[in-house]
Structures are given as C-alpha cells and as structure tokens.
Amino acid sequence: MAKITLSKLRHSYLPNPKSSSDYALKEIDLDWQDGGAYALLGPSGCGKSTLLNIISGLLTPSEGQILFDGKDVTKLPPDQRNIAQVFQFPVIYDTMTVYDNLAFPLRNRGRDEATVERRVMAIAEMLEVTDMLNVRAANLSPDNKQKISMGRGLVREDVNVVMFDEPLTVIDPHLKWKLRSKLKELHQRVRATMIYVTHDQTEALTFADQVVVMELGQVVQIGTPVELFERPAHTFVGHFIGSPGMNILPCTLQAGVVQFGTHTVTLEGPIQGAADGKTEIGIRPEFVALADTGLPATVTKVSDVGRHVIVECQSQGHKINAVVEGTAPEVGADVHLDLKREQTRLYVDGWLATEPGERT
Numbered sequence: 001m002a003k004i005t006l007s008k009l010r011h012s013y014l015p016n017p018k019s020s021s022d023y024a025l026k027e028i029d030l031d032w033q034d035g036g037a038y039a040l041l042g043p044s045g046c047g048k049s050t051l052l053n054i055i056s057g058l059l060t061p062s063e064g065q066i067l068f069d070g071k072d073v074t075k076l077p078p079d080q081r082n083i084a085q086v087f088q089f090p091v092i093y094d095t096m097t098v099y100d101n102l103a104f105p106l107r108n109r110g111r112d113e114a115t116v117e118r119r120v121m122a123i124a125e126m127l128e129v130t131d132m133l134n135v136r137a138a139n140l141s142p143d144n145k146q147k148i149s150m151g152r153g154l155v156r157e158d159v160n161v162v163m164f165d166e167p168l169t170v171i172d173p174h175l176k177w178k179l180r181s182k183l184k185e186l187h188q189r190v191r192a193t194m195i196y197v198t199h200d201q202t203e204a205l206t207f208a209d210q211v212v213v214m215e216l217g218q219v220v221q222i223g224t225p226v227e228l229f230e231r232p233a234h235t236f237v238g239h240f241i242g243s244p245g246m247n248i249l250p251c252t253l254q255a256g257v258v259q260f261g262t263h264t265v266t267l268e269g270p271i272q273g274a275a276d277g278k279t280e281i282g283i284r285p286e287f288v289a290l291a292d293t294g295l296p297a298t299v300t301k302v303s304d305v306g307r308h309v310i311v312e313c314q315s316q317g318h319k320i321n322a323v324v325e326g327t328a329p330e331v332g333a334d335v336h337l338d339l340k341r342e343q344t345r346l347y348v349d350g351w352l353a354t355e356p357g358e359r360t
C-alpha cells in the first residue's frame with residue numbers, strides 16, 4: 001500500500017483554459033496516508049470522477065503531479081499503477097464460480113495456487129461468502145455480486161490503493177447499511193489505503209476516517225466526520241453534511257456587533273481577518289433550542305423523525321431549523337430560539353471566519 005500525494009493538481013477539459021471556471025479540478029494539494037480510509041464526497045459534477053480517473057491513470061492532469069510513496073506516477077498508464085478499482089456495477093465473470101472470480105486478479109498476475117487459495121479463503125471469510133465459493137456468479141443476487149466485486153478489489157495484497165466508485169448504487173436500500181459496515185470492517189482488517197467516492201454523506205461518514213469534501217472542482221474541507229459536523233470550514237460543508245444541514249443566515253457586522261435582522265447574535269469567539277465580504281451566521285439545528293427568551297420565531301412545520309423532532313421556524317424572513325427532544329410546539333406557535341453561543345459561527349464569503357473562545 002502507498003501514501004498518495006496530489007501536488008498542485010489541476011485539470012481542464014478545454015484545450016486552452018484561461019479562467020478558474022475553465023477547470024473541472026481547481027488546484028488540489030493533498031496527502032492520503034498509507035493505510036488510511038478516505039472518502040471523496042461531493043454533489044454530481046464537483047469533479048470526483050475526474051480526480052479518480054487522474055489517480056487511476058485514465059486521465060492525465062493538465063497540471064501538477066501524482067506521487068505514490070514519493071514516486072511520480074503522473075504519466076504512468078493504469079496497468080502500471082497497481083490499483084484495484086470497484087465500480088458502481090459489479091465487474092465479475094458470470095460463467096465462473098465465486099472462487100474463480102476472487103482468484104482471477106491473483107492468477108492473472110501469476111501467483112502460485114497455494115497463495116491464491118490462502119488469499120481467496122481469507123477474503124471469502126471476511127466477506128462471509130465462504131458457502132458460495134462453488135456457486136456460479138450468474139446465480140448470485142445483485143448485492144452478493146457486488147460483494148464479490150469488492151472481494152476482487154481486496155484480494156491482492158500488493159496494490160497501492162483500492163478505489164471504490166459509488167459501490168453501493170445498485171444495492172437495495174435495506175442491504176446498503178450491511179455492506180457499508182462490512183466495508184468499514186474490511187478496512188480495519190486489511191489496513192489498505194482506500195478511497196471511497198460518493199455523493200452520499202452517510203456512506204462517506206460511516207466509511208472514512210478522513211472525508212475530502214469537494215464542490216465545483218475544489219476541495220473545501222478535509223476532516224474527520226466529527227470535524228465536518230462541528231466546524232464546517234465552508235457553508236457548503238455545513239449545508240451538505242447533516243440532516244437537516246446547518247442553518248445559514250445572512251447577517252450584518254458593524255463595530256464588532258453581529259445582527260441577524262433586528263436581533264443581535266453572539267458568536268463563538270473572535271473573528272479572524274477583516275470580514276470584508278458577504279457575512280453569514282452558521283449554526284446547526286442541533287444547537288438551536290426552544291427557550292423562554294431569545295430570537296423570536298414562528299413555527300411553520302414540525303417533522304417527527306423518530307429520535308427527535310425537527311421544528312422548522314420563520315424568523316426575520318428566514319427559515320431556521322431546530323432539533324428538539326421531547327414535545328414540540330404546534331405549527332403557528334410563536335416561540336423563542338436560543339442559539340448556542342459556542343456553536344454560532346461567522347462565515348465570510350462562504351468561509352469560516354470565527355475561532356473558538358471568548359470574544360475580545
């Protein structure tokens with residue numbers, strides 16, 4: 001397995017890119033550590049496939065380098081990069097048995113039959129498919145086919161990285177969580193460098209130790225699931241991650257006083273920089289509470305989602321969500337909202353501009 005470095009990587013599909021918007025991938029610099037579990041998360045069109053294709057060698061970047069353990073592989077073709085890929089749709093041979101499918105990547109590289117058997121049996125046991133080894137792949141259910149496809153990606157011990165490209169797309173919703181947790185468990189057992197590409201936050205947050213969030217061709221934040229939840233570096237991350245996402249409210253800033261409409265808001269801590277630009281408050285619904293005093297609001301919708309209730313309110317002409325435990329007010333009720341100070345952040349032109357701590 002290898003450490004993967006992307007250095008000053010940019011890609012445009014245009015022959016003569018001029019402005020930043022001509023690039024499908026804006027400049028990306030990042031290190032993926034050997035043995036890490038990473039997710040590449042972002043909406044459709046943000047550049048995930050472009051980046052994946054650059055790493056696997058299907059696409060040569062317009063600028064920058066890709067290094068595996070410090071060795072420049074930017075110009076190497078896919079077959080010389082030693083990468084395993086698992087795609088959206090299972091890639092298996094229907095006429096072969098499960099055993100032969102799992103053995104294929106090893107036999108293809110001339111491994112002896114004793115090694116083949118040892119690896120196939122180990123992977124089959126991890127995937128809990130040992131009882132299917134003699135079954136022809138054509139007779140498997142779609143989720144078992146995808147399991148075998150994953151097994152083919154994991155069976156070789158000598159790959160630099162295993163990449164999963166939206167691997168649960170064809171899986172029934174009720175089986176998704178099973179395969180998701182299986183994959184996490186597999187990573188813990190094999191400790192291979194793994195990159196999991198998805199637009200689904202649940203898949204990314206369950207699988208990865210570090211999540212790389214992309215929007216419009218750029219990386220907006222790299223962090224643990226907790227970091228992404230607690231301190232979104234950009235309003236996009238706040239909004240994209242969480243259910244519902246972060247409340248993002250326009251505000252004004254004058255002489256250090258932050259106003260949301262007519263209401264004065266206290267931030268988590270000091271503001272960094274000049275704060276010139278579009279200013280917004282960001283607070284997660286989990287940190288908005290119903291209280292006796294605070295921001296006046298009117299309840300417009302109440303959704304019971306099982307563990308808690310999401311109370312949607314209108315205040316100062318904007319929608320604010322609050323996550324409430326226990327009894328929720330009726331639609332139409334006038335309430336007050338308490339915004340937890342330590343979780344109230346300021347964003348300037350989309351980027352986080354407050355630090356934790358007492359304001360000076």
Ligand SMILES: Nc1ncnc2c1ncn2[C@@H]1O[C@H](COP(=O)(O)OP(=O)(O)OP(=O)(O)O)[C@@H](O)[C@H]1O
Pocket residue numbers: 013024042043044045046047048049050051199
């Ligand atoms: N072969 C291509 N030629 C021109 N533009 C392309 C090509 N492939 C992708 N793009 C553009 O590059 C941008 C990034 O696309 P990309 O497919 O990498 O995003 P993505 O996040 O993988 O989206 P999806 O999940 O829909 O595949 C998009 O604006 C897309 O239209």
